[in-house]
Amino acid sequence: MPKVFQPTKESVEPSPVEEFTPKISEAREIKTLLEWVAPARPYRKKDRSYYTTIAVLVILLILIAILIREFLLIGVLLSLAFVSYVLAFVPPNDIGYKISTQGITIGDHFYFWHELESFWFKVKEGQAVLFVQTRLRFPGQLMLVLKIDQEIVKKEVAKFLPFHEIPRETIMDRWSESLQKHFPLEKTHF
Numbered sequence: 001m002p003k004v005f006q007p008t009k010e011s012v013e014p015s016p017v018e019e020f021t022p023k024i025s026e027a028r029e030i031k032t033l034l035e036w037v038a039p040a041r042p043y044r045k046k047d048r049s050y051y052t053t054i055a056v057l058v059i060l061l062i063l064i065a066i067l068i069r070e071f072l073l074i075g076v077l078l079s080l081a082f083v084s085y086v087l088a089f090v091p092p093n094d095i096g097y098k099i100s101t102q103g104i105t106i107g108d109h110f111y112f113w114h115e116l117e118s119f120w121f122k123v124k125e126g127q128a129v130l131f132v133q134t135r136l137r138f139p140g141q142l143m144l145v146l147k148i149d150q151e152i153v154k155k156e157v158a159k160f161l162p163f164h165e166i167p168r169e170t171i172m173d174r175w176s177e178s179l180q181k182h183f184p185l186e187k188t189h190f
Contacts, residue, residue: 033156034099038145040092040107042125050186054084097144099156104132106142113160116142120164121150132161 058081065073098105103112117133124143128150132142146153154163169177 029101031101032098033101034148034153035096036147037094037096038147039127040095040145041143042127042129042145043092044125044127045091046088047186050088051085053185054081099153104142104144106144111136111142116161118162118164119157120166121146121154122166130157132157 058077061077062074065071065077095107096105103110104116105111111132111134115135117135119130119132122129122131128146130142130144130146130150130153132144134140134142157163
């Protein structure tokens with residue numbers, strides 16, 4: 001006949017729970033690595049030809065919308081024209097950017113490193129910009145306008161995220177760049 005295991009008194013009693021107290025050496029120190037102030041978005045003052053081209057395109061599209069009796073489209077076109085005018089005319093405010101051991105701070109918004117995927121650099125409107133891909137639905141990418149050396153930023157951010165030269169372009173990216181190249185909204189000055 002097989003023997004039945006009967007627990008002894010010592011094995012039934014739970015062992016005392018030890019409280020976890022982190023040691024100072026185990027806790028990761030929160031430290032600001034880089035900090036600077038720059039515009040909230042890349043900005044370059046547009047010349048008169050930009051506004052004229054936008055106005056002509058919007059008027060042409062409104063006339064087409066009137067012919068096909070799409071009056072809601074007229075409202076959408078006017079609102080898009082207004083937004084593009086405001087973004088081109090009004091310079092952005094300066095905000096603070098901070099890179100720390102915990103994550104990235106842009107103005108009042110903070111993003112932990114585990115919420116971010118990778119980073120790369122690109123020039124927009126004549127300014128160097130750090131792009132950071134996120135794992136969030138919104139925002140999908142962070143744009144940090146650089147006022148400090150790009151190599152210093154690359155060295156610090158590479159400690160936490162992988163660096164990509166420039167991510168693969170989507171069909172939409174190639175299409176929009178082709179439109180900008182063949183139908184510029186403002187004259188290029190050489």
